[in-house]
Amino acid sequence: MASDRAATSAVRPVVRRQAMFVVLTFLGMFGGLFGSWFGAPESVVWGSYAVAYVFGGWYGLKESIKAVQVPEVEIDLLMIIAALGALYIGAPFEGAMLLFLFSLSGVLEEYAIGRSRTAIRSLIEMRPESARVLRDGTEEIVPIEDVDIGDVFVVRPGGRIPLDGVVTAGESTIDQSSLTGESVPVPKEPGDDVFGGTINETGSLEVRVTREAQESAISRLIHMVEEAQSKRAPTQQLIDRFEQPYVLGVFAMTLIAIALPIALLNHSFDPTVYRAMTLMVAASPCAVIISTPAAVLSAISAGGRQGVLFKGGEHIETAGSVDAIAFDKTGTLTEGNTRLTDVSAHEGATVDGTAMNEEQLLTLAAAVQARSEHHLAEATVEAAESRSLELPDATGFEAVVGKGVHATVQNRTIHIGNARYVETVLTSRSIDGLEVGLDAVRELEASGKTSVLVVSETDEQLQVLGWLAFTDTIRSDAAAMIERLRERGVERIVMLTGDNERVAQYIADELGIDEVYAGLLPEEKVEHVERLQERYEAVAMVGDGVNDAPALATADISIGMGGAGTDVALETADIVLMSDKLDRLPYAFALSQETRRTLFINFGIAFGAILIMVVAILTAGIPLPVAVVGHEGSTVLVSLIGLRLLRFDG
Numbered sequence: 001m002a003s004d005r006a007a008t009s010a011v012r013p014v015v016r017r018q019a020m021f022v023v024l025t026f027l028g029m030f031g032g033l034f035g036s037w038f039g040a041p042e043s044v045v046w047g048s049y050a051v052a053y054v055f056g057g058w059y060g061l062k063e064s065i066k067a068v069q070v071p072e073v074e075i076d077l078l079m080i081i082a083a084l085g086a087l088y089i090g091a092p093f094e095g096a097m098l099l100f101l102f103s104l105s106g107v108l109e110e111y112a113i114g115r116s117r118t119a120i121r122s123l124i125e126m127r128p129e130s131a132r133v134l135r136d137g138t139e140e141i142v143p144i145e146d147v148d149i150g151d152v153f154v155v156r157p158g159g160r161i162p163l164d165g166v167v168t169a170g171e172s173t174i175d176q177s178s179l180t181g182e183s184v185p186v187p188k189e190p191g192d193d194v195f196g197g198t199i200n201e202t203g204s205l206e207v208r209v210t211r212e213a214q215e216s217a218i219s220r221l222i223h224m225v226e227e228a229q230s231k232r233a234p235t236q237q238l239i240d241r242f243e244q245p246y247v248l249g250v251f252a253m254t255l256i257a258i259a260l261p262i263a264l265l266n267h268s269f270d271p272t273v274y275r276a277m278t279l280m281v282a283a284s285p286c287a288v289i290i291s292t293p294a295a296v297l298s299a300i301s302a303g304g305r306q307g308v309l310f311k312g313g314e315h316i317e318t319a320g321s322v323d324a325i326a327f328d329k330t331g332t333l334t335e336g337n338t339r340l341t342d343v344s345a346h347e348g349a350t351v352d353g354t355a356m357n358e359e360q361l362l363t364l365a366a367a368v369q370a371r372s373e374h375h376l377a378e379a380t381v382e383a384a385e386s387r388s389l390e391l392p393d394a395t396g397f398e399a400v401v402g403k404g405v406h407a408t409v410q411n412r413t414i415h416i417g418n419a420r421y422v423e424t425v426l427t428s429r430s431i432d433g434l435e436v437g438l439d440a441v442r443e444l445e446a447s448g449k450t451s452v453l454v455v456s457e458t459d460e461q462l463q464v465l466g467w468l469a470f471t472d473t474i475r476s477d478a479a480a481m482i483e484r485l486r487e488r489g490v491e492r493i494v495m496l497t498g499d500n501e502r503v504a505q506y507i508a509d510e511l512g513i514d515e516v517y518a519g520l521l522p523e524e525k526v527e528h529v530e531r532l533q534e535r536y537e538a539v540a541m542v543g544d545g546v547n548d549a550p551a552l553a554t555a556d557i558s559i560g561m562g563g564a565g566t567d568v569a570l571e572t573a574d575i576v577l578m579s580d581k582l583d584r585l586p587y588a589f590a591l592s593q594e595t596r597r598t599l600f601i602n603f604g605i606a607f608g609a610i611l612i613m614v615v616a617i618l619t620a621g622i623p624l625p626v627a628v629v630g631h632e633g634s635t636v637l638v639s640l641i642g643l644r645l646l647r648f649d650g
Contacts, residue, residue, distance in 0.1 A: 018107045021055040025103055028052030029096035049092045056099025057083060074243070078250060078284045085277040086624060089270045094624040098281060101632030128196075131162035134206065144196075144213040151209045155200045163196045165207035172203035246285055254280045274624065275617060282613035282627040287634040291602030294642025299595040302648045308588045309576040317599075319557050319575065320592035324536035325490055326529055326551070328543035329497035329504060330375060332561055333511065333582075334472040338375045340383040342444060342451075342469035346433045349465045351412070351456065361466040363389050365454050368407040368414045371397040376450065376470050377405070400425060404452065413457040416468075418500055420519055422453060426462060431455060433464035444469040445502035477582045479511050484586035488593065492536065496525045496551065525551035542585065559585065591648055598645060602638040609634035 028051030035045040060076035067074045079102045086095030131153040133142045139154055144162050147153065152168060155161050161174070173185035174194055185201055188194055194207055257276040261267035296313040303310050310316050327333050349356040351364075366384035369377035370391060384391060394407040394414075403424065404417020415426060419438060422431070441451040449469040456465050482493055494515040497504050504518035517528050529551050532539045541548070541555035552558035552573055560573030577584045613630045616622045 018059065018103065021058060022100065022103050022107055025052045025056035025096065025100045028055065029093065029100050032096065033093050046092075049087075049096055052096035053083065053087070053092075053099060056096060056103050060099070060102065072244060075247060075284050075286055075289065078247060078280055082277045082280045082284075085273055085280075089273050089277075091274065091624060094628065097625055098628045098632075101628055102286070104632065104636070128160045128162040132156075147209055147213065149209050149212060152206055153209065155205045155207060157200060157202055157204060159200050161194050161196055161198050161200060161205075161207065163207075163209050163213060164211040165194055165209045167192050167194060167205055168208050169206040170204050172205050173201045175199040175201055243285070243289065250280060250283045253283065275621065278617050278622070278624045278627045279614065281624065281631050282617055283610055284631060285606070285610070286631065287606035287609060287638045288603065290635055291606055291638040291642060292599060294639045295595055295598045295602060295645055296642075298642050298645040299591055299648070302645050303588065303591055306584060306587060306591075306649070307578045307581065308584050308591070309578060310588075311574050311576070315557060315574040316592055316595050318538060318592075319540070319589055320596040321538045322540045322557055322589060323490060323538060324492040324494065324532050325485065325540045325542060326494045326496050326525075326532060326555070327513075328525075328541075328548050328551075329495055329499055329507060330472060331544040332542055333478050333495065333507060334474055338379045338450075338470050338472045340379045340468060341449060341471050343383070343466070344440065344468075345466040346437060346464045349433060349456075349463055351410075351465070356465050358466075359387070359389065361454060361468075362387070363391060364409055364414050364456075364465065365416055365468060367391045367394045367409045368397065368405060368416055370394065371407065372399060372405055374399075374405075376452065376468075379470055380468065406457075411458075414465075415455040415457060416452055417455075418452055418519070422455070426455060426457075429462050431462040431464060437464040437467055440467050441469075442502070445500050446506075448503055448506035450499050450503050474507060474510055475582055481582040481585055482511055482513070484583070485589070488586055488589045490589075492532070494528070494532065496520055496528050496541075522548075522550050526554050529554045559588070591645070594648055595645060598641060602641055605634055605638055605641075 028048045031048030032045050032052065034040075035048055057080055060080050063074060064077040064080055067077065079098060083095035083099050086092065086098065128144065130141050130143050131147050131151075132139050132155070133147060134140075134152045134154060147163060153162060153165070155172075157172070167188050167190050169190060171187070171189045173187050175185045175198060188205065193210075194205070196213075254276045257279050258272055261272045262269060292313075296316050299316050300310050300313070303316075310319075330338070343358045343362050345356040345358055345361045351360065354360075362380070362384050366381050366389065369380045371394060372378075392409055394409045396413075397405065397407040399405045400417070400421060404415060404421035406413055406415040406417075406425075408414075415421070417425065419441065422434070422438075437453045441453060444451040444467070449471050451467055451469045453467050454465045456463050485493065492515065493513050494517070495504060495508050495513050496517050498520055499518055501516070501518035504516050507513075508516040517524075520528070525548070529539060529541055533554075533556065538556045540557040540559055541551050542559040542561070543549075543552055544561035552560065557575065558573045559575045559577065561577055575588055577588075609630055613622070613627050617627065
């Protein structure tokens with residue numbers, strides 16, 4: 001961690017050194033100019049220009065030497081040759097001015113990129129180096145790398161939480177804004193998750209560690225931001241491919257501009273070289289090359305401050321063209337805090353000659369589902385625990401993805417599943433009470449509840465023991481989010497869910513969703529995403545679960561819910577909403593669209609400046625200082641326009 005800090009802080013001395021060289025170049029440039037005006041000795045005049053050329057060309061010459069060794073040619077070499085050409089034809093001030101403005105634009109470029117890298121520096125600074133661990137009843141300060149899963153640490157009011165964990169004692173509020181973008185502190189009590197790097201505000205907490213230091217939310221976020229800033233946007237990749245041919249073309253144009261007028265038109269050497277140097281400066285693509293990283297890296301940083309993590313420049317650009325979005329339901333459009341609302345025993349159902357009642361039904365169902373991680377299973381077990389039911393052992397547990405589960409409890413197989421499970425798994429024999437159970441399930445689903453049947457299987461018979469119904473709350477910001485997405489140009493909004501059709505349609509009607517596909521297995525979600533891709537230019541998928549990962553990987557842009565999302569979904573996603581707040585999704589698209597507009601404006605300025613100056617040089621013969629100001633001025637301008645995105649708030 002110390003090395004991380006050292007690496008990021010090392011950027012500042014480099015910028016300071018470059019800025020000092022710019023100042024020395026400026027002083028040398030005007031020292032030579034004023035010296036020649038006021039009749040200073042030639043040694044003073046040329047000594048001043050020497051200072052300007054040495055310090056103004058230092059970094060450009062170093063980069064040029066490195067490039068030639070590859071071998072490659074870069075813009076730095078163009079600028080060095082143009083400055084030396086101006087010096088050769090007796091225009092030392094113009095050459096010094098070119099080097100001054102070129103080195104100044106280099107400092108601004110480093111500043112622009114450095115500002116965007118502040119996200120990493122601030123994240124690293126958020127990560128504490130040690131934790132106050134409870135061992136043998138006493139508090140011991142331990143480096144976070146030496147803290148194990150299961151250890152309990154103490155966090156005092158105002159302290160940073162060192163590692164991810166679960167609160168075991170105490171109550172407090174946690175400022176999670178730096179990690180998730182939430183503007184309001186979040187209350188925490190025993191059983192709640194907390195994240196390393198966030199700030200404990202009011203109370204003292206004891207927290208049990210659930211992830212090691214390198215796997216904590218803050219460590220993963222640092223890694224993701226570093227990766228995002230290393231991945232180039234499509235526009236940047238295109239520019240990189242054409243940089244070499246373009247620079248070689250400028251060299252060729254410069255040589256032609258010298259050779260043809262002298263050989264064919266008998267023009268004088270010095271004016272011809274002067275104009276050729278002016279053309280070289282005007283045609284150099286500095287502004288074009290800096291325009292993309294200045295904008296894209298600024299956008300990544302702005303998104304990070306708002307709780308939106310873009311995992312690369314390519315996703316910044318692509319998100320702005322999305323015209324269809326597919327949503328998972330549970331945990332995405334709904335809160336994901338599913339609770340059991342109905343436990344109904346089938347009248348006439350018996351187990352070992354005893355009539356089934358609600359408590360027995362819930363006991364059997366919870367015994368099976370205690371081995372499942374599905375959100376419906378968790379709700380069933382929580383309901384059994386709230387009634388203090390003692391659960392018997394279950395063996396031979398098996399899950400049928402998207403349909404149901406079964407296990408052996410008290411010498412009988414208990415099946416828990418939806419209608420599709422019954423149709424595909426329990427087909428060998430007739431099931432007592434099936435029609436009554438299906439009618440009850442349909443009635444519950446019509447009211448927006450997810451329902452499953454509980455079926456007992458023995459050698460003698462299959463019978464419906466009862467049914468369970470669950471409900472989930474629609475996120476309060478879901479409807480407003482969908483409306484804002486439509487305002488942002490999204491044409492089609494689709495729900496893809498493994499839940500039953502009645503529940504899915506109920507939620508879709510509440511939110512105004514265009515298309516609903518229910519009862520889907522993970523591979524079927526992939527098929528629907530592919531069908532959307534056939535109809536629309538760019539398709540996004542938003543999800544949070546393991547079963548969403550294949551569809552997320554298939555979509556043009558995948559978006560994961562960072563708070564409730566599983567590790568698999570977050571690793572697969574191109575964009576992560578760190579706070580689980582759906583209003584960050586329209587913000588992400590708005591930021592992407594603004595970035596695309598900024599790139600368009602920057603390219604217009606960069607190429608427009610080149611075109612205007614080249615035409616003016618060929619027709620009106622504008623002098624080298626004007627070309628230098630136009631060239632470097634456009635470079636500075638696109639850098640500043642790109643930096644505007646740092647303040648974008650949607």
